Amino acid sequence: MEWGSRAAASLLALLCAGCVLRCGRAQYERYSFRSFPRDELMPLESAYRHALDQYSGEHWAESVGYLEISLRLHRLLRDSEAFCHRNCSAVPQPEPAAGLAHYPELRLFGGLLRRAHCLKRCKQGLPAFRQSQPSREVLADFQRREPYKFLQFAYFKANNLPKAIAAAHTFLLKHPDDEMMKRNMAYYKSLPDAEDYIKDLETKSYESLFIRAVRAYNGENWRTSVTDMELALPDFFKAFYECLAACEGSREIKDFKDFYLSIADHYVEVLECKLQCEKNLTPVIGGYPVEKFVATMYHYLQFAYYKLNDLKNAAPCAVSYLLFDHDDKVMRQNLVYYQYHRDKWGLADEHFQPRPEAVQFFNVTTLQKELYDFAKENIMDDDEYQTVLNTVALNCILKLKMERFWNMWMTSWSWRRLASPQQRDASRCSGDPDSLSSLPQ
Secondary structure (H helix, E strand, O other): OOOOEEEOOOOOOEOOOOOOOOOOOOOOOOOOOOOOOHHHOOOHHHHHHHHHHHHHOOOHHHHHHHHHHHHHHHHHHHHHHHHHHHHHHOOOOOOOOHHHOOOHHHHHHHHHHHHHHHHHHHHHOOHHHHOOOOOHHHHHHHHOOHHHHHHHHHHHHOOOHHHHHHHHHHHHHHOOOOHHHHHHHHHHHOOOEOHHHOOOOOOOHHHHHHHHHHHHHHOOOHHHHHHHHHHHHHHHHHHHHHHHHHOOOOOOOOOOOOHHHHHHHHHHHHHHHHOOHHHHHOOEEOOEEOOOHHHHHHHHHHHHHHHOOOHHHHHHHHHHHHHHOOOOHHHHHHHHHHHHOHHHHOOOHHHHOOOHHHHHHHHHHHHHHHHHHHHHHHOOOHHHHHHHHHHHHHHHHHOHHHHHHHHHHHHHOOOOOOOOOOOOOHHHOOOOOOOEEEEOO
16 A cells, blocks of 8 residues: 655746736636637637748737737637537437437438537527637647647737736747757746746646645645545546547548548547547646546545545545556555455445546547558558657748747847757757656556
């Protein structure tokens, strides 16, 4: 029952003494899925491109304004996709007519047509879908938090140090090895009194709950740890399934194929997106993502429940953990312990079953991976698969033009303390909460 691994991280923060510090309005303060400001409704790609144009022209305030609007527009689009797909997937399917029992294909496509009708009606009522839709490249930029790379420098040039620090930190959480941003943060760290401004502007509520739960665990406050971790789990699953739903958005048709191959192509693209959801939603602690995040939450829970002498809840958490790491020796020993004392604690067979939400998550992620591997081996040709592998590199090459502009600042800026992004080879295109100690092992 020993827990040993440590993931240390320290809250570092910085501020320029003597500067007029203007926190301004957070980019999501005006955000509302239900009542998005009408004056900000515009195509996401247009807002983003305009922001980058203003950035290139050194119009910092205008660039900041449109970058912030584009972040809100992206969240609106993401939430709108998830809303419609979540609601339409929950609509009960009517019982098939008796005559269709022998026609499974017709039943399948009948369900698809009803789903399409539901989605069409839902999207007609949402403002995000009344705008032209962004390209996949632009959506990928937002997934990688690329706007924060521009925002941190624009904030700095606009003399808004608090927001520049927060934007740099937000970008680094997704790109901990980015040398340019690490140099910028090193400069910020040389400034005094910025502790309140290092924060993740894209943090999710389950991340805060997880951190609170681990802090309580480290302080041996088992009841509080259990309470917060039990809140973090469903909150993460909600974000995960919303991410899956958001992957089922529009697709750009680039070629002509047979009916079933065309459907398969679209679904493979959806799978590629869905397979990234777990990784993209995993918290970054001390510059490193939490390994096996879902399993880790169950590991914390099983030990905290054990310390509370609540083995009826500890045992299912142990079995749930083993879904994701079947060969973990420590957890298997824990399970043997629970089984040995089952009579003492009144444990029945039902207590040695994984929790339903863990089973669902495991089945979904496992089946998605199996389907994608099947498609990669049997449906996607070599050129298509190589295109998938090259997507990140191609996107990085397209960004070199903007990075050349940044490079000019390095040669013209007399201070040269804050490194602006520099041109880098395409081959290279390939903060933090309090210490979280005693990670399970």
